[in-house]
Amino acid sequence: MRKNIFLMIVLLSFTHMFSQIGIQTPNPIGILHIDGQKDNPVTGTTFTPAQQSNDVIITNTGRVGAGTLSPAVKMDVRNSGNGAIGxxxxxxxxxxxxxxxxxxxxxxxxxxxxxxxxxxxAQPATNKVIVIASKTNNNVKLITPAAVTTTTGLQNRQSNYLVSWTKAFESNSGTSFNATTGVFTAPHNGVYVASFTTDLSSLAINYTVDALNPIQIEAIWQLYDNTAGLTTANIVNTVKCVNTMSSNSIGNIDAGSNCTASFYMTAGQRLMPYIWFNLNNSDVANFSLNNTGGYNNLTIAEQ
Known part of the structure; x- marks a missing residue:
């Protein structure tokens, strides 16, 4: 009986002795406490950040701290040193x-x-592309963006490719958007959100009613391939936003348009805006944009 009692006392003492295990430290404060540099104090519970930075601990709540002796979550590597997880x-x-x-x-x-x-x-190593530009003139390329001549004035029932922009801001290389030609070239593969707005100066909207040619203004984004051509054969995608309006205006009114679209572009593909409108009987290049209120703008942002 005495032997059994003695054995139980020894076992209990052994369990108590090893309820906290310290490696390279006589002062463990957790179930398992490893002092990598053997620089902890012999007694007490105050440890400097430098002393904690090389320690690993398992607490009695099952939390693991590496570089910290007070883990707040199951695995905590936050400290004043090089805390990271691989x-x-x-x-x-x-x-x-x-x-x-x-x-x-x-x-x-x-x-x-x-x-x-x-x-x-993490954020990419380089800034994402953002372009902001405004248009304060009436310069367009008619029919095709590859036209040699730049026309001053927009034309009814024609494709008016918007050129001669004024660049307000462009991040990254600063060369993705050619303000003179109005062409944006993707510097690398990615998703780009493109938006532009236009506002024609006040005009009488009174085109003869024609079911096949409704009175409207179209804002269009045209996506081209990554070659040098700007012809129909080079078109990859077209997004058209259409605004229709009353067939007759009591007085002169503004005809506005806007188009916002998302494109997945591969490096070298090009994007360009243009408008087409059918608003009155005149088919000559004598229409103007409303250039006085900052209404004609373009934004392209990489996502």
């Missing part, structure tokens, strides 16, 4: 890894339980 590659399926898993496979990805999805963890 993820390796994995060939596990998203289902096998289960939702919440993270890996690095040519980029950081996370599992939602069904598929691996990219995780945006």
């Amino acid at each position: 993820f390796g590659t994995s060939t596990l399926t998203a289902a096998a890894a289960d939702e919440g898993a993270v890996r690095y496979n040519n980029g950081v990805e996370y599992s939602n339980g069904n598929e691996w999805l990219p995780l945006l963890t």
